[in-house]
Amino acid sequence: MNKKLIIVGGGYLGAELAKSLQNDLDVTLIDQRDAFVHVPAMIRAIVTPALLDKTLLPYSGLLSKGKFVKAKVTHIEEHGVTLEDGTQLSADYIVIATGSTNGIAFKPVGNSIDEFRNTVEETHAKLIAAKSIAIVGAGAVGTEMAGEIAQAMPDKTITLVSSETSLFPTMPDKFGHSLAKKLNEFGVEIKWGCKVENLKSTTQPYSGTLRLSDDTSIEADLIIPAIGSKAASHLSDSLPNVCKSSNDRVNVDEYLRPSSFANVFAAGDVADSKDAMTIVAISRQLPWLTKMFKALASDQDLPIDEVLRKMKPYSSWKKAPLLLPLGPEKGNSYLVIGTFGSWVTSKLKGKDLFISKYRKLFNL
Numbered sequence: 001m002n003k004k005l006i007i008v009g010g011g012y013l014g015a016e017l018a019k020s021l022q023n024d025l026d027v028t029l030i031d032q033r034d035a036f037v038h039v040p041a042m043i044r045a046i047v048t049p050a051l052l053d054k055t056l057l058p059y060s061g062l063l064s065k066g067k068f069v070k071a072k073v074t075h076i077e078e079h080g081v082t083l084e085d086g087t088q089l090s091a092d093y094i095v096i097a098t099g100s101t102n103g104i105a106f107k108p109v110g111n112s113i114d115e116f117r118n119t120v121e122e123t124h125a126k127l128i129a130a131k132s133i134a135i136v137g138a139g140a141v142g143t144e145m146a147g148e149i150a151q152a153m154p155d156k157t158i159t160l161v162s163s164e165t166s167l168f169p170t171m172p173d174k175f176g177h178s179l180a181k182k183l184n185e186f187g188v189e190i191k192w193g194c195k196v197e198n199l200k201s202t203t204q205p206y207s208g209t210l211r212l213s214d215d216t217s218i219e220a221d222l223i224i225p226a227i228g229s230k231a232a233s234h235l236s237d238s239l240p241n242v243c244k245s246s247n248d249r250v251n252v253d254e255y256l257r258p259s260s261f262a263n264v265f266a267a268g269d270v271a272d273s274k275d276a277m278t279i280v281a282i283s284r285q286l287p288w289l290t291k292m293f294k295a296l297a298s299d300q301d302l303p304i305d306e307v308l309r310k311m312k313p314y315s316s317w318k319k320a321p322l323l324l325p326l327g328p329e330k331g332n333s334y335l336v337i338g339t340f341g342s343w344v345t346s347k348l349k350g351k352d353l354f355i356s357k358y359r360k361l362f363n364l
């Protein structure tokens with residue numbers, strides 16, 4: 001009989017891992033929502049809400065052999081999890097893949113997909129009504145958001161507030177310079193090296209005045225906070241010897257384990273694997289986890305640590321790729337071998353935003 005694996009959270013890590021292991025282990029994937037949200041497409045969905053129909057993907061089509069349970073997990077122990085209604089499910093192995101939260105129109109907060117759809121549509125309505133827009137945070141999400149709005153709605157006045165003096169300062173100079181030039185050509189003003197001193201909400205769009213650290217201010221009909229993700233890591237609090245790092249991520253050992261339980265793993269945004277909180281990072285963790293669980297499945301009678309010792313520990317990206325579209329046609333990509341411009345970025349990501357890939361994963 002196959003051993004039982006419970007994966008808590010059906011985001012990028014959980015959904016794909018469950019599908020790749022369903023023939024090797026007795027897999028149960030648990031998520032609080034009934035549909036997967038293809039997050040990178042939400043930036044464009046705020047501009048074009050019709051995209052929601054193609055990017056909210058029901059879990060019902062994901063697994064053929066594994067089991068999907070729609071429920072919120074409230075507690076994790078060494079050999080099982082407890083659901084919100086008190087049901088207990090036992091497991092030999094557990095993966096915590098509860099991910100992170102971000103702005104309310106970028107990623108859902110609770111368990112209702114309908115509510116999330118409404119939030120995106122309401123944000124779109126506010127965007128349509130706004131003449132001036134200020135985006136706070138010039139990381140990947142803020143920069144992409146500025147580009148999406150600017151190319152689709154050229155009549156808007158858009159300001160992007162960056163706390164740095166260049167875009168993506170840890171990337172090769174060409175990458176950030178070229179993106180800044182393209183945004184300028186779209187008419188986006190970038191406020192460099194400024195911190196917002198009175199941000200009213202870190203997750204909800206609102207209208208008002210931003211006071212900046214250079215003593216200037218920006219009045220905007222719509223302020224969109226884009227200041228990063230926060231890990232949804234509270235379930236790990238009950239495990240022994242858990243430590244957290246920045247943004248509430250849980251520290252993990254070289255085999256992606258957050259506690260002294262040998263059979264409990266954590267990966268994706270929730271785990272500080274020394275990778276960034278990205279799908280690109282998950283694309284490196286998934287093959288390692290799949291190989292590791294297949295080894296555990298075929299050596300069922302050996303102690304877990306003995307199987308793991310035979311494997312190469314997980315190693316994070318040294319310098320991860322980054323694809324940054326500014327709408328369907330423009331953008332820049334850093335692909336480790338070099339920096340590429342609009343044509344490559346549009347082909348690899350801008351046009352389709354990997355929607356086809358994830359629809360296929362969900363058998364749509």
Ligand SMILES: Cc1cc2nc3c(=O)[nH]c(=O)nc-3n(C[C@H](O)[C@H](O)[C@H](O)COP(=O)(O)OP(=O)(O)OC[C@H]3O[C@@H](n4cnc5c(N)ncnc54)[C@H](O)[C@@H]3O)c2cc1C
Nearest residue numbers: 009011012013032040073098099100268269277278279280
């Ligand atoms: C707007 C935006 C655009 C992005 N674009 C890109 C991009 O282009 N490329 C890139 O590499 N990265 C991108 N990212 C980052 C990417 O979205 C995250 O890295 C990714 O979502 C992390 O996946 P995950 O599986 O760790 O968690 P998540 O995707 O956050 O999924 C976690 C899942 O766990 C479930 N869950 C949480 N708690 C519980 C519980 N208690 N019980 C049951 N279920 C639970 C949630 O419902 C959710 O489905 C973007 C992020 C944002 C906000």
